[in-house]
Amino acid sequence: MAGNGGVSVVSPLAFRVELEGLRGLLMLIIAFYHAGAQLFGSSFFSVDAFFVVSGYLMAAIIIKDMELGRFSLVDFYERRARRLLPALYLVVFTGVVFAYFVLPPVDYETLAESGIWALAMAGNVFFADAGPGYFSSSISLQPFMHLWSLGLEQQYYLLIPLVFLFFTRIGRGWLTFALFGLMLLSLSFAFSMATNENSARAYYIFSARVWEFLVGGLAAIYQCRIRKRVPLVAHRWLADLGFAMLLGVCFLASEHSLHPGGITLVPVSGVLLLLLFASEGSLAVRFLSWSPLVWLGGLSYSLYLWHQVFLAFGRWVFIDNFDLLIATSLLAVSVALSAVTRKYVEEPFRSATRVSKPKFWWGVACSTLVVFSVANYVDNKHGFRHRLPIAFVEETLQRSGSSSVSMTADGRDCRSKIEAGEICEIGDPEAMRTWALIGDSHASQYTASIDALFREANESGYLLARYTCGYAIGVRLVGDHEGLCEEHNESVQKWLLDNADIETVIVAERGPYYYSKQRYDNGSGARESGQKYWFEPKQKLRDMAYETAVLSSMMQPLRTLLEAGKRVVIIQPIPEFGWDVPRYFYRQVMRGQQEIDISIKSAVYDERTAPFRRAVDQVAGLESNLVVVDPKPVFCDEERCKAYKNGYLLYQDDDHLTRFGADQVVGRVASELGIAPLSSRIVTRF
Numbered sequence: 001m002a003g004n005g006g007v008s009v010v011s012p013l014a015f016r017v018e019l020e021g022l023r024g025l026l027m028l029i030i031a032f033y034h035a036g037a038q039l040f041g042s043s044f045f046s047v048d049a050f051f052v053v054s055g056y057l058m059a060a061i062i063i064k065d066m067e068l069g070r071f072s073l074v075d076f077y078e079r080r081a082r083r084l085l086p087a088l089y090l091v092v093f094t095g096v097v098f099a100y101f102v103l104p105p106v107d108y109e110t111l112a113e114s115g116i117w118a119l120a121m122a123g124n125v126f127f128a129d130a131g132p133g134y135f136s137s138s139i140s141l142q143p144f145m146h147l148w149s150l151g152l153e154q155q156y157y158l159l160i161p162l163v164f165l166f167f168t169r170i171g172r173g174w175l176t177f178a179l180f181g182l183m184l185l186s187l188s189f190a191f192s193m194a195t196n197e198n199s200a201r202a203y204y205i206f207s208a209r210v211w212e213f214l215v216g217g218l219a220a221i222y223q224c225r226i227r228k229r230v231p232l233v234a235h236r237w238l239a240d241l242g243f244a245m246l247l248g249v250c251f252l253a254s255e256h257s258l259h260p261g262g263i264t265l266v267p268v269s270g271v272l273l274l275l276l277f278a279s280e281g282s283l284a285v286r287f288l289s290w291s292p293l294v295w296l297g298g299l300s301y302s303l304y305l306w307h308q309v310f311l312a313f314g315r316w317v318f319i320d321n322f323d324l325l326i327a328t329s330l331l332a333v334s335v336a337l338s339a340v341t342r343k344y345v346e347e348p349f350r351s352a353t354r355v356s357k358p359k360f361w362w363g364v365a366c367s368t369l370v371v372f373s374v375a376n377y378v379d380n381k382h383g384f385r386h387r388l389p390i391a392f393v394e395e396t397l398q399r400s401g402s403s404s405v406s407m408t409a410d411g412r413d414c415r416s417k418i419e420a421g422e423i424c425e426i427g428d429p430e431a432m433r434t435w436a437l438i439g440d441s442h443a444s445q446y447t448a449s450i451d452a453l454f455r456e457a458n459e460s461g462y463l464l465a466r467y468t469c470g471y472a473i474g475v476r477l478v479g480d481h482e483g484l485c486e487e488h489n490e491s492v493q494k495w496l497l498d499n500a501d502i503e504t505v506i507v508a509e510r511g512p513y514y515y516s517k518q519r520y521d522n523g524s525g526a527r528e529s530g531q532k533y534w535f536e537p538k539q540k541l542r543d544m545a546y547e548t549a550v551l552s553s554m555m556q557p558l559r560t561l562l563e564a565g566k567r568v569v570i571i572q573p574i575p576e577f578g579w580d581v582p583r584y585f586y587r588q589v590m591r592g593q594q595e596i597d598i599s600i601k602s603a604v605y606d607e608r609t610a611p612f613r614r615a616v617d618q619v620a621g622l623e624s625n626l627v628v629v630d631p632k633p634v635f636c637d638e639e640r641c642k643a644y645k646n647g648y649l650l651y652q653d654d655d656h657l658t659r660f661g662a663d664q665v666v667g668r669v670a671s672e673l674g675i676a677p678l679s680s681r682i683v684t685r686f
Contacts (some may be wrong), residue, residue, distance in 0.1 A: 018278050019053060021288035022271075024296030026050055029250055031307045031334075034140070035327035036529060042253040045267040047149055048212055048260075049246055052271040054153055055160075055216025062164050063220060073161055079350075080157045082360060083301070086349040087341055088150070089367045091305040092118060095143045096375050102316045104586040105383030105390060107141065112378035114144040119372055121154035123147035128204035138580065138653075140529055143312040146304065148204050155206050156213045176221060179214050186211035194261035208260055212268055219275045226276055236282035242273025243284035255531055256479035302338035302346060310334045319579065319587045321525035393586050400649040401659025402582065406444040406463070409452040414444075414463050418491045424463045427454025435461025436502050438492055439509035440469050442574070445657045446508060449666035457675045461502075464492045468533055470514040471507055472553040475535040477514075493557050497564055505561055506669070508571040510655065511612035515550040523604040526578030528654065551615040562623045569627045569673065570616055571665065574657065575605045575641040581651035585644060599640040605632070629672050634664040 026046040033043035065071035092115045099111050117126035127148045139145050163182075167175040186207060193202035202208040227235070249266045257263045278285050287293075296303070310330040315322050348354045355363070378384065385394060406424075408414045414424035425433065426447060437443050437450060443465035454460055469477065469485035473493060477485040496502055513520070514535040520528040537549045558568050577584075581598055588596050620626050635641045635650065643651045650661030657665065670676065 016278070017294055018274075018285045018288040019057075020297035021290060021293035022274070022297070023050070023053065023300040024293040024298075025288065027300040027303050027307075028293075028296060031303065031331050034146070034308055034311055035324065035331060036140070036527070037324060037327075042255055042257065043250045044259070045249045045253060045264070046246075048264055048267045049271045050149070051152070051209065051212040052216040052219075052268055052275070055156065055213030056220045056275050057216070058157060058160055058213075059164075059217035059220035062161055066164070066168065071161075071165075073165065076161050077157075078357065078360070080154075081364065082350045082352075082355075083346075084150070084154065085364055085367075086345050087302055087305055088118070088147075089371050090341065090345055091309060092144070093371045093374065095309050096371075096378060098313065099143065100378075100384065100387075102313055103383070104393065104583065105385045105387075107583075108383030109379055111143055112375045112383070114142065114147065115375040116372060116379065118144055118147040118151065119368065119375070121151055121158070123151035124149070124155075124204040124206065125151065128201050138530075141312055141315055141580075141583070143309045145312070146308040150304075152204075152206055152209055153213075156210060160213070160217065176218070179218055179221070183211045183214035183218065186214065190260040190264070191262070194258040199258055199261070202260055212260075212264070215268055215272055216275065219272055223276055230277070235277040235279045236285075238273050238277040239279060239282040240284045242270040242277070243282075243288075245270030246274070256481070256533075258481055296335075299335065299338040299342055302341040303335060306334040306338050306341070307331060316583075316587065319584055323525070389589050393582075393589050396585070396647065396649060397582060399647070400652075400661070401448075402649070402652040403448075403659065405441050405652075405656050406447050406465070409448045409455065414447050414451075416462070416464050416466075418464055418495055419487055425460070426451040426463050427460035428458050429460070431458050431460035432501065433460040433462060434501055434503040435459060435506065436464055436496060436504070437461060437506045437508070438464045438496075439471050439507050440465060441467045441656060442510045443506070443508040446506075446571070446662050446666055448659055449662040450506070450669075453666055453670055453675065457670075459675070461504075464495070470509040470511065470535065470554060471557065472514070472535055472550070473557045474539070474553045475537050475550060477533055478536050479531065479533045489557070493560070496561060496566065502566065504567040504569060504673075506569045506571065507558060509554075509573070510576070511554065511573045512576075512608050514554070515547045515611065520576055520578060520608070522576070522578030522600045524578070524600050526654075528576075528578055547611055551611060554612075555615050555619050558626075559619060559623070562619075562625050565625075567625050567627065568623075569629060569669065571629045571669065572616065572631060573609045573612055574631050574655070574665070575600065575635050575643075576608065576655040577643050577651060578654055580653050581643045581649060582653070585649060596644050598643040602636045602639055602641050605636060605641050627672055629665070629669050631665045631668065634661070634668065 026049050029043045029046045033046075062071060062076070065076075096112060096115055099108050103111060113130070114123060114126050117123050123144065127145065163178060164175065167178045186209070190202055190208040190211065193199065193208055230238070246267050249263065249270070253263060253266075274284060280286075310333060311327060314326060314330045318326050349360065349363075352360075384390075406414050408424075408426060412424075414426060416422055416424045426437070427433070427435065427450070431454075435454070437446065444463065444467070447463055450461075466485060466488045469480075469488055471489055471492075473489055475486075476483065480486070496505060514533070517532070517534050519532055535550045535553065537546070537553065558570070561568055577598065577600060579598070584598055585596065588598070616628055620628050632641075635643070643649065648660050649658050650664070652658045
């Protein structure tokens with residue numbers, strides 16, 4: 001290659017069957033991960049492998065064309081556009097149209113917005129700034145959530161030929177120096193963002209992920225040189241080692257690994273070894289050359305586009321019984337449709353002889369206008385809220401009160417960072433602050449109701465809760481890499497003990513969540529998704545059972561508060577429903593069900609909360625200053641626990657209460673404490 005400092009790659013660029021098979025395998029792993037298969041718990045690392053392979057292939061294509069003296073920036077961009085845009089436009093348009101019949105307005109509006117950003121080659125920017133985190137429970141309901149990675153690839157495709165052109169023209173050796181420098185800058189940036197506060201954003205943004213593409217690009221440049229310097233006999237072993245590293249991290253790594261972060265080096269290094277040293281004698285190459293995987297690799301782009309669309313809509317249509325069997329059936333359909341898409345959309349548009357350059361660009365312009373206009377219209381119409389019977393759903397949600405779980409009665413977002421001296425006040429601003437509300441988001445959900453109760457009763461206090469942070473001392477929260485939960489709880493405990501004005505501490509938390517390492521199953525077809533956290537004792541358990549040790553760590557700080565003369569009020573855990581209740585309600589209304597039923601068996605709730613209740617009862621038997629409030633009568637009879645009663649939704653997601661639901665529980669708190677209940681929203685409405 002002229003002027004590039006002697007960098008070279010195998011020329012001409014040969015088709016590598018093992019890379020096609022690798023793409024097929026990676027796509028299969030990703031698809032089953034999105035389907036919810038537990039075996040593939042950390043399979044999101046396979047996306048990193050895709051990035052490295054893409055970086056390798058793009059660099060190899062550019063180098064080959066430059067060596068032959070035929071590289072054209074316009075031609076490069078046209079080939080990428082022919083490869084990516086036709087199928088993308090088809091999927092986005094189909095998804096936006098079909099969603100009209102399936103999605104509620106808020107989710108439909110979000111889908112339209114994400115589709116617009118995908119058309120702008122910036123799907124990753126949308127989900128980094130406006131969408132839920134990749135590991136949140138609601139992300140699986142987004143049909144276009146996977147297009148974030150396509151946005152990253154498109155951004156790389158736009159920039160990498162410019163980097164090659166610029167640095168190969170200013171002097172020998174500058175290209176590899178620039179690529180190494182950019183890779184190290186991106187890697188450093190990714191590591192600097194690998195914290196609890198920033199890791200979700202780092203997952204999406206180009207500057208924190210481009211180093212993975214550049215690793216592949218450097219592999220393309222140095223492949224021949226490295227292969228010559230490593231003994232031939234070692235090639236197959238290194239290739240197999242790389243493949244084992246990739247599979248190992250996909251199947252064995254924890255979902256709590258900071259990613260992108262140090263562990264990301266494992267799949268990236270694994271793919272790098274496979275790219276550099278793949279040879280016919282290696283087990284990895286023989287496996288990846290298996291014809292079914294190679295066939296899937298040929299479908300990988302269309303399958304990538306279609307699979308999440310089918311899975312997300314499937315979760316809406318089969319919201320009450322979506323399982324792995326349904327998911328697998330939907331994946332089979334998406335494979336079939338991908339084969340059709342490849343044959344009748346991808347292949348014709350890739351060929352300049354079948355679709356000429358003028359026809360292609362006119363088609364792109366017209367398609368962009370049509371798809372953008374449709375998606376933008378949906379966005380501007382806010383997901384068509386006028387669709388019947390949407391009005392009934394909207395009225396029910398508004399009547400029930402669905403907002404931030406930490407919102408006060410007067411609309412303030414009330415969050416405390418006690419370590420930073422930021423403490424949110426609730427209740428009558430003129431009264432002496434003698435109360436504290438502590439726990440996790442299940443404490444925060446009562447903020448507005450307790451705030452209103454205290455204002456009416458001339459009481460006042462503080463909210464000291466932290467999301468996903470049950471109140472416990474002596475344990476670490478698995479997944480909390482910086483120990484922020486542990487630090488918060490220790491700070492709250494010290495503050496409460498040091499502050500003599502605090503007379504009563506109200507504790508509410510999602511207790512069973514923290515001593516169960518398994519995702520919640522409601523026994524009626526719903527299994528919790530999203531990232532799972534739990535407490536792990538800091539000391540070795542010895543003879544004490546895990547569950548007992550965790551519960552002890554949750555009860556001991558409450559005993560300490562009681563011994564210090566504080567009154568402690570424990571609100572027992574509320575039922576967890578597994579379904580997102582408003583969305584489940586929406587689907588039942590759209591199906592035309594006459595009787596809305598959003599319920600689980602009371603026995604499931606009883607079994608789920610029994611260990612926590614026993615632990616509380618043991619403390620209550622020894623402490624007279626402990627008040628226990630049981631919310632069960634608000635939700636459950638002998639047979640069922642209900643999330644919808646008499647025209648009101650009690651939940652705003654799968655396990656957090658609406659304002660109305662919180663009012664009912666706080667009414668019971670007021671009754672137990674002898675405080676006049678809220679005047680207008682308590683149990684009388686049932």
